[in-house]
Amino acid sequence: MKLLFEQVNVFSDKKLQGNPLAVVVGADNLTEQQMAQFAKWTNLSETTFLLKPLHPDADYRVRIFTPAGELPFAGHPTLGSCYVWQKANNQKDKTTIIQECEAGLITIKQLNGRLAFMAPPLARTGDVADDIIATILKGLGITADDVELCQWIDNGPGWLGILLKSVDKLLEIQPDYAPLKNYEIGLCAIYPEGNQVSLEVRGLCGSISEEDPVTGSLNAAFAQWLIPHGKLPANYIARQGRCIERDGWIYITSDEDGIWISGDVVDCISGMVEFD
Numbered sequence: 001m002k003l004l005f006e007q008v009n010v011f012s013d014k015k016l017q018g019n020p021l022a023v024v025v026g027a028d029n030l031t032e033q034q035m036a037q038f039a040k041w042t043n044l045s046e047t048t049f050l051l052k053p054l055h056p057d058a059d060y061r062v063r064i065f066t067p068a069g070e071l072p073f074a075g076h077p078t079l080g081s082c083y084v085w086q087k088a089n090n091q092k093d094k095t096t097i098i099q100e101c102e103a104g105l106i107t108i109k110q111l112n113g114r115l116a117f118m119a120p121p122l123a124r125t126g127d128v129a130d131d132i133i134a135t136i137l138k139g140l141g142i143t144a145d146d147v148e149l150c151q152w153i154d155n156g157p158g159w160l161g162i163l164l165k166s167v168d169k170l171l172e173i174q175p176d177y178a179p180l181k182n183y184e185i186g187l188c189a190i191y192p193e194g195n196q197v198s199l200e201v202r203g204l205c206g207s208i209s210e211e212d213p214v215t216g217s218l219n220a221a222f223a224q225w226l227i228p229h230g231k232l233p234a235n236y237i238a239r240q241g242r243c244i245e246r247d248g249w250i251y252i253t254s255d256e257d258g259i260w261i262s263g264d265v266v267d268c269i270s271g272m273v274e275f276d
Contacts, residue, residue: 021080039065058100075216116262139179180206214248
């Protein structure tokens with residue numbers, strides 16, 4: 001069985017600078033095992049499979065896999081999958097798209113020339129227990145004096161959010177993943193007013209001991225947390241990935257419907273993939 005395959009770059013208009021995503025088109029006849037095996041083989045942070053929708057309001061359905069298993073939702077796979085679906089189905093002029101995934105229906109729209117998804121609700125918020133904070137600070141090599149705010153900001157992947165007082169301190173962190181293995185940690189720091197970029201972001205995935213290049217779900221969670229707290233304006237630009245030689249730009253926009261996360265998507269690899 002040969003299927004259309006695309007690998008795209010998300011959250012950067014420069015190839016090899018954002019977060020790569022593998023997308024298989026027309027995957028309705030693949031088994032879950034085949035999807036999981038292919039995601040392990042690509043070894044990217046996420047691989048997605050486009051299918052016909054089950055919900056009558058959806059334009060398409062997507063299943064999102066990491067090398068370790070399936071995710072209900074993720075940000076950069078949402079934008080990258082939508083881009084590939086539009087391209088494969090000659091729908092680039094469609095301004096509003098409904099994606100069906102394990103987390104439900106996700107609204108995607110064109111915003112200032114980029115695809116944007118609406119930030120999903122936070123499934124878990126609130127204070128983080130002191131013993132967990134102590135463990136994480138140890139793994140990060142920082143102290144409580146470096147931290148301005150800390151909170152659960154879980155919108156699917158299980159994010160724990162930490163706002164640091166200094167961008168320089170954020171960029172200096174060299175994590176020890178051994179104490180962090182049970183946590184998905186989002187770090188951020190706010191730039192001084194007047195900068196083009198408002199927020200620097202890092203996503204440390206303790207479960208796989210790796211730093212994610214650019215993370216849509218994490219940036220959505222930070223926006224939902226820090227905008228209502230008055231720490232960030234309703235519209236701003238975030239940057240992520242510089243500590244691992246990437247340079248992702250994430251655009252946050254608020255309107256009467258909610259908070260939108262947008263970014264550039266560019267083609268990198270196009271071809272066919274063959275399954276047994």
